[in-house]
Amino acid sequence: MKTIKRFFLLVLTIFLAVILYNYPKLNIIAGYSAKNTASSVFVADRSLTFTDVNDNAFSPINLAKDEVNSNEKSAISSVFGLLTRTAFNREGLGSVLALDKDDINKTYLKPKRTQPNTTTPFPYGNLEPKDSVFTTIGYKTLDSTFDVLFDSINKTRAALVIYKDHIVAERYAEGFTKKSKILGWSMTKSITSTLFGILQTQGKINVQDKAPIEEWKNDERSNITIHNLLQMNSGLAWVEDYNTISDVSKMLFLERDMTQQQIDKSFAGKPNETWNYSSGTTNLLSGILRQQFKTHQEYLDFWYTALIDKIGMNSMLIETDLAGNYVGSSYGWATPRDWAKLGLLYLKNGTWKGEQLFTKEWVDYATTPTPNSDGWYGAQIWLNAGNRYPDVPKNMYFFSGYQGQNVYILPDEELVIVRMGLTKNADVNEFIKGVLSSIK
Structure with missing residues (x-):
C-alpha cells in the first residue's frame, strides 16, 4: 500500500511540475486564442466555428477551447481548464486582452472616423472599379x-x-x-x-x-x-x-x-x-x-x-x-x-x-x-x-x-x-x- 501511495505521489508531483513549468506557455496560448477569436468575430465578422476551424487550428493554439459572449462582445479561451483568458471588443478600438476584471467595464476614447466615399470608383472611392481591358495583358x-x-x-x-x-x-x-x-x-x-x-x-x-x-x-x-x-x-x-x-x-x-x-x-x-x-x-x-x-x-x-x-x-x-x-x-x-x-x-x-x-x-x-x-x-x-x-x-x-x-x-x-x-x-x-x- 505504501508503495502504491508513493507511486501516485510521484506521479502527482511530476504532473504538477509539468503544469508549473508550462503554465506561462498556457497563458500565451490562451491569450493568443482569446485575442484572435475576439478580433475575428467582432472586428472581421466571422463566426466562432470558422475561427476555430481556420485561424486557431494550428499547434499549440488549438489546445485552447474558445467561447464567445455576444452580449458583452468578449471571447473566453481556456487550456485544459487550467488557465483562462478573456479578450473583449471596444467600439472603434478593436479587441484586447483583459488583465484585470474591471478592464472590460472601463470607458475608452475612440477615434473619429469619416464617412466612406460611395460616389467614386476604386481606388479613389469605394464604388466598384470601372471596367477596363488592357490589350497588353495576357x-x-x-x-x-x-x-x-x-x-x-x-x-x-x-x-x-x-x-x-x-x-x-x-x-x-x-x-x-x-x-x-x-x-x-x-x-x-x-x-x-x-x-x-x-x-x-x-x-x-x-x-x-x-x-x-x-x-x-x-x-x-x-x-x-x-x-x-x-x-x-x-x-x-x-x-x-x-x-x-x-x-x-x-x-x-x-x-x-x-x-x-x-x-x-x-x-x-x-x-x-x-x-x-x-x-x-x-x-x-x-x-x-x-x-x-x-x-x-x-x-x-x-x-x-x-x-x-x-x-x-x-x-x-x-x-x-x-x-x-x-x-x-x-x-x-x-x-x-x-x-x-x-x-x-x-x-x-x-x-x-x-x-x-x-x-x-x-x-x-x-x-x-x-x-x-x-x-x-x-x-x-x-x-x-x-x-x-x-x-x-x-x-x-x-x-x-x-x-x-x-x-x-x-x-x-x-x-x-x-x-x-x-x-x-x-x-x-x-x-x-x-x-x-x-x-x-
Whole structure:
C-alpha cells in the first residue's frame, strides 16, 4: 500500500511540475486564442466555428477551447481548464486582452472616423472599379498565375493585381469576399512608419532627431535616433520569437502598455550597426507618435484623418492596447482592396487625389536599405534590393506580415500586388514572375 501511495505521489508531483513549468506557455496560448477569436468575430465578422476551424487550428493554439459572449462582445479561451483568458471588443478600438476584471467595464476614447466615399470608383472611392481591358495583358496567363496560391498548402485568402490604378485580377478563397477584413499583422508596421513620413512632410518632426525617451537621456542609449528605430537598427536587445515565451509574445499577450517594453532594454549591439527585427521597436514608435499631440484624442484621430480615411481605407481598424496606444506592430485589419490603397499611395510617391501626404524623398528614405540587413529592410518596409527574389526587379519593395500578408509595390511596372494568406510558404518569386510575364 505504501508503495502504491508513493507511486501516485510521484506521479502527482511530476504532473504538477509539468503544469508549473508550462503554465506561462498556457497563458500565451490562451491569450493568443482569446485575442484572435475576439478580433475575428467582432472586428472581421466571422463566426466562432470558422475561427476555430481556420485561424486557431494550428499547434499549440488549438489546445485552447474558445467561447464567445455576444452580449458583452468578449471571447473566453481556456487550456485544459487550467488557465483562462478573456479578450473583449471596444467600439472603434478593436479587441484586447483583459488583465484585470474591471478592464472590460472601463470607458475608452475612440477615434473619429469619416464617412466612406460611395460616389467614386476604386481606388479613389469605394464604388466598384470601372471596367477596363488592357490589350497588353495576357489575362489567361495572369489568372493561371493565381492558381499556385490557392491550394491546400498555400492557403491564400485573397489576391489581387492593380495595374495603372485598375484591378486586372482578383480572387478570393471560399469564405472570403472583397468586403472581408483580414489582419495584416506586421504590414501594420508600414502604416506606423508612413505616419512619421506624413509628420516629416508637415515639418512637425525630424526623424534624424534623437528619440524622445526620458529613460534614455542620461545613459548610453541617449544617442538613439528615431531614424535608428524606424530602421530597426537601434542596437537594443529584443527577441522576436512567436514559438516561445519571448519579448514579443510577452508584449502582445501580457502587457497593458505595449510601448514600454522596448524602452527597458539595454544594448545588445550598436546603433546603426545592429539590425534586429523588433515589434517592440514599432510599438515604441507608436508611443513616440503619441507624444506629438496634446491630447490622446488627437493621437487617436491622427492615424485616420492623416492617412487611413484620407485615402479611403475606410474598412481599416487599428487595434489599441489597454493603455490606448495603437498596436502599430501587428493589429491592423482591412479588406485586401484597402490594403492595396496603401501600396498605391507609395506608388504615387505620397500624392493622393492631388494632395501630397508625403514626398518622393520620404519614399526614397523608407526604401533605402538598413545597414547590415543585406538589402532586405528599409524604414519598416521590406526590400528586394539584395535580390532575394531574383526574377523580380530589385527596386520592388513591400509590406509584409505574419502568415503571408503582403503588398508588393513595383514602381517601374506601375503594379501593386496583394496576397493575403494563412501560410507564408508561397513562392513569391514565381508568383510575381508570373504576374510580370502576363503584362507586356
